Amino acid sequence: MGAKLIDGKELSARLRVEIAAGVAALATRPGLAVILVGDNPASVSYVTAKERACAEAGMYSREIRLPASATEAEVVAQVAALNRDDAIHGILVQLPLPRHIREQAVVAAIAPDKDVDGFTPVNAGKLMIGEECFLPCTPHGIVKLIEFAGMETQGKHAVVVGRSNIVGKPVAALLARKGADATVTLCHSATPDLARFTRAADIVVVATGRPNTLTGDMIKPGAVVIDVGVNRIPDPTRPKGFRLVGDVDFAGCAEVAGAITPVPGGVGPMTITMLLWNTLESARRHAAR
Numbered sequence: 064m065g066a067k068l069i070d071g072k073e074l075s076a077r078l079r080v081e082i083a084a085g086v087a088a089l090a091t092r093p094g095l096a097v098i099l100v101g102d103n104p105a106s107v108s109y110v111t112a113k114e115r116a117c118a119e120a121g122m123y124s125r126e127i128r129l130p131a132s133a134t135e136a137e138v139v140a141q142v143a144a145l146n147r148d149d150a151i152h153g154i155l156v157q158l159p160l161p162r163h164i165r166e167q168a169v170v171a172a173i174a175p176d177k178d179v180d181g182f183t184p185v186n187a188g189k190l191m192i193g194e195e196c197f198l199p200c201t202p203h204g205i206v207k208l209i210e211f212a213g214m215e216t217q218g219k220h221a222v223v224v225g226r227s228n229i230v231g232k233p234v235a236a237l238l239a240r241k242g243a244d245a246t247v248t249l250c251h252s253a254t255p256d257l258a259r260f261t262r263a264a265d266i267v268v269v270a271t272g273r274p275n276t277l278t279g280d281m282i283k284p285g286a287v288v289i290d291v292g293v294n295r296i297p298d299p300t301r302p303k304g305f306r307l308v309g310d311v312d313f314a315g316c317a318e319v320a321g322a323i324t325p326v327p328g329g330v331g332p333m334t335i336t337m338l339l340w341n342t343l344e345s346a347r348r349h350a351a352r
């Protein structure tokens with residue numbers, strides 16, 4: 064492997080020390096509420112990891128579990144109660160929600176000043192027009208990882224593969240905004256000849272949900288590769304019966320790239336860290352009112 068490993072666990076650990084110090088310095092304990100609807104195993108494990116991270120940072124967390132049969136109105140009512148609760152500074156609705164519930168309707172019910180995921184239309188809009196807002200956690204973590212890898216984004220060509228509202232589009236917006244100053248190309252499933260774009264990139268961010276979207280022959284030597292993907296591949300040799308892979312062919316890309324994130328241990332830990340970051344920020348803003 065020629066590429067330097069971009070260690071998300073190491074960067075997360077450093078940032079979490081800073082966050083814990085910030086929490087200790089506040090008179091009010093930052094509080095995060097997580098709403099979990101149903102018992103999707105991946106969602107349950109994400110929620111557990113978030114609660115553990117809150118406790119380690121000295122934050123208060125509250126889990127609200129609703130059955131998969133809960134109605135949209137019931138979930139929105141829980142959000143509304145948390146909007147009014149002074150002990151709660153951040154509200155997170157674990158996605159995906161059961162099919163009969165409109166995610167947009169639930170997310171839009173979160174008060175923008177407690178939207179620590181940065182998913183509400185208000186925060187997403189503010190990001191687009193360059194106003195201060197809660198940055199969405201995974202995209203924010205990705206920008207931090209690129210910085211940690213020692214890659215200046217100014218004047219660089221960044222190719223983002225995937226245009227979802229939670230990863231691809233906000234990553235593209237963050238890299239293109241004033242101060243970051245990258246030139247950004249946003250690719251998706253209808254992009255013909257993806258390799259033509261990725262080969263021209265100094266930075267490639269891949270968020271497609273498809274293993275091996277990016278292979279070693281698709282990048283330029285020395286490029287920084289950020290693999291956002293989390294895919295469970297059945298593997299009877301593992302205790303849980305599966306292993307995690309990203310959206311990038313790690314072995315092949317690591318031969319050519321200058322730096323690359325692993326899966327697991329790259330973007331994943333940063334997502335939770337930036338959630339703690341936003342929750343602390345929200346508690347600070349509420350305390351200053």
Ligand code: NDP
Pocket residue numbers: 201224225226227228229230231250251252253254257270271272273276291292293294310330331334
């Ligand atoms: P979505 O399914 O919402 O979006 C996937 C995007 O990738 C779409 O825009 C789609 O294009 C595009 N795409 C799919 N296949 C290809 C292809 N072959 N070539 C080019 N573009 C393609 O996924 P998310 O953005 O929510 O998540 C992406 C990945 O990141 C998943 O593996 C997810 O698990 C992971 N993830 C990880 C997080 C973390 O904390 N580590 C957090 C969030 C997500 P089109 O729009 O045309 O359909």
